Amino acid sequence: MPKGYWIVRVDVTDPEQYQHYVAANAAAFSKYGARFLVRAGRSETMEGEARGRNVVLEFADYDTALACWKSPEYQHAIAQRVGACVIDLLVIEGYDGAQPA
Template sequence: MPAYIVFDIDIHDPHAYEEYRRLGAPTLASYGGRFLVRGGAAQTLEGDWSPKRVVVLEFDSTEQAQAWYQSTEYQTAKAFRDRSAHSIGIMVEGL
């Protein structure tokens, strides 16, 4: 069953965030992950959510998604994201 990780990222240090992107993006492939959404315009249809930068990742399973998120290589990249942005993230199973 596929799994999706969805982030809403509010970047406050674009320079440091670029380092996160440089280090983080290549870590996906070895865990079977792929980008479905990587920024772009977002429009709120219901509620009061005002996302800044939406990123949606797809994995073949929740196990792969969790392995990627907890991996040493991603955690190294994530340290740059934590310093450069405020993020909200969820993981959800798909169909």
């Protein structure tokens, strides 16, 4: 079964308030087994529009990734970031099929 992922792009506008979100999201991430693959490391935007911070989270599967976003724990975290950032967040199913030869 393919893994599930969150692909997140964020521009933080209020770093102090955003830290409340970071503290609050840990409960949901722990409960749903999220694993950071990318967490605001160096990046270059080769095409399209950039955001200041990029994150990729891995989950056991798509349903778990979606359940985490919909969970009361994560909804509480979302309330903590209101007014602190502009965010694009995509929940997506991974691919485990054949690769190009």
